[in-house]
Amino acid sequence: MNLRCLLVLAMAGAFGAVPLSGRAAEPLRLQDAIARALAGSPTVIAEQAHLQAIQAKAQREALPTPYTVGGDLENVVGTGALSGFSSAETTLRIGRVLELGGKRQAREALGAAEVGQQQNQAEVARIEIASRTATRFIEVVADQRRLAFAQDRVKQAERTRREVATWVAAARNPESDLRAAEIAVAEAELKREHAEHELLSARMTLASSWGSIEPDFSTAVGEFDALPPVEPFEYLVARLPATPEQRANLLEAETIAARRRVAQAAAKPDITVSLGVRRLQALGDQGLVLSASMPLGNRKRSAFSVAEADAQLAALSARRDATRYERHQELFERYQELGHARLETDTLRKSMIPKAEQALAFTRRGFEAGNFSFLALAQAQRTLFELRERSTEAAARYHTLLVEVERLTAAAQDTTP
Numbered sequence: 001m002n003l004r005c006l007l008v009l010a011m012a013g014a015f016g017a018v019p020l021s022g023r024a025a026e027p028l029r030l031q032d033a034i035a036r037a038l039a040g041s042p043t044v045i046a047e048q049a050h051l052q053a054i055q056a057k058a059q060r061e062a063l064p065t066p067y068t069v070g071g072d073l074e075n076v077v078g079t080g081a082l083s084g085f086s087s088a089e090t091t092l093r094i095g096r097v098l099e100l101g102g103k104r105q106a107r108e109a110l111g112a113a114e115v116g117q118q119q120n121q122a123e124v125a126r127i128e129i130a131s132r133t134a135t136r137f138i139e140v141v142a143d144q145r146r147l148a149f150a151q152d153r154v155k156q157a158e159r160t161r162r163e164v165a166t167w168v169a170a171a172r173n174p175e176s177d178l179r180a181a182e183i184a185v186a187e188a189e190l191k192r193e194h195a196e197h198e199l200l201s202a203r204m205t206l207a208s209s210w211g212s213i214e215p216d217f218s219t220a221v222g223e224f225d226a227l228p229p230v231e232p233f234e235y236l237v238a239r240l241p242a243t244p245e246q247r248a249n250l251l252e253a254e255t256i257a258a259r260r261r262v263a264q265a266a267a268k269p270d271i272t273v274s275l276g277v278r279r280l281q282a283l284g285d286q287g288l289v290l291s292a293s294m295p296l297g298n299r300k301r302s303a304f305s306v307a308e309a310d311a312q313l314a315a316l317s318a319r320r321d322a323t324r325y326e327r328h329q330e331l332f333e334r335y336q337e338l339g340h341a342r343l344e345t346d347t348l349r350k351s352m353i354p355k356a357e358q359a360l361a362f363t364r365r366g367f368e369a370g371n372f373s374f375l376a377l378a379q380a381q382r383t384l385f386e387l388r389e390r391s392t393e394a395a396a397r398y399h400t401l402l403v404e405v406e407r408l409t410a411a412a413q414d415t416t417p
Helices: 003-012 030-039 042-061 103-169 175-210 233-242 244-265 298-368 374-409
Strands: 067-074 089-098 271-280 285-293
Touching: 030 103, 030 175, 042 103, 067 271, 089 285, 103 175, 103 244, 103 374, 175 374, 233 244, 233 298, 233 374, 244 298, 298 374
Parallel strands: none
Antiparallel strands: 067 089, 089 271, 271 285
C-alpha cells in the first residue's frame, strides 16, 4: 500500500474500525502496523473524548438564556400594623434575560469554530501516530536486513578461518594469518550479537505503538528494496497550505475572530425583564408587577476584549508566516536529502556492490591459488560487507525521509472519499 494512502486513511480515521489482529506466528505489514497503532492509541482516544467535550460545550453555549422564577414576601412579622401576616405583600414573578446584539449567534459561531479546531487537532494526532509507526516499522525491516548481513558475515568468516587453518597446517601460510582469521570470526560474532539486540529493541519499540509490552508478530514484511518515487518539489510545495498544520492556524484565526464577534456583541447590554403577580393581603387584592434592568459599562469592557482579539490575530498571522517559511525550508532539506539517499542507494546497488563482489571473488580465487595474502582477502570481505551495510542505511534513510515528506505535505483535503 502506498504510504500517502496510509497517511490519508489515518487522517480520515479509516483505521478506527480495524480490529487488533496479529499473532506471534504472523508477519506484520505496514498497513497492519498503522491500523493497530491507531486503534490502540490512547492519544486518539483522548482527542476523540476532547472533541466530544467541545461539542457538548458548543451545544450548551448555543442554548437560549433560561427563564427564572422567583418570589418576594414583604411587610411581615414587623411591629404595629405590620405585625403578623395581615399586611403581607406576596409577589411571584417569572423573568428572563433578553440578549441583544446577536450574542447567541456569536456563541454558536464560536462553538462551531472550536469544534472544527479540535477535529483538525485529531487529524494531526492521527498523522503523527501513523508517521511514527511507519518510521518504527522501517527500522524493524532495516534491522532484519542488518541481522541477515551479520549472520552471513559470520558464515563467511568461519569459512575463511577453516581455509586459513588448512593452509597454516600445510605450512603455506603463517600462524599469524590463523590468529587474524579467528579475530575476524570474533568480530563478526560481535556484530551479529549487536544486530540481534538492535532488532529486538526495534521490535519492542514498534509493538509499543499499539500498547503491546512485547512483539506479537513474527517478522515485519515490507518492500525495502523498492524506492517509491517522490513527486516534484513544486507539487509538494503546493500542498503545504492544505496541510492540517496550516489548517490549524486558519481554524485558530476563525476561533479568535468568533471570540471577537462575541466581544463585539457584548457591547450592547442585555435587558433583564420579569413579570409577576403581587397580592396585598390587607386589601385582598392582586396586581401585575413588571420590572426591567440592564447593566452599565459594557461598551468599555467589550472594547478591551476586542483589542485583545485583534492583538491575538496579529500575533497569529506573524506565527503563521514564520511556520510557512520553516515548513518550506524543512521540506526543501528533506527533498534534497531524499535525492541524495536515492542516488547513494542506486550507486551502491548498481555499481559499488557488484564491483566489490567481483573483487572478492577475484581475491578469493587468488588466495586459494596462493597468489594473494589473507589480509587481501579479509580486506575484500570487509569492503563488501561495509558496502552492504551502507546500502541498507541509505535505503532506510530514504524510506524514513519519505515518511517525513509525506507527513509534511499530507493535505487535509485528501480525506475526502
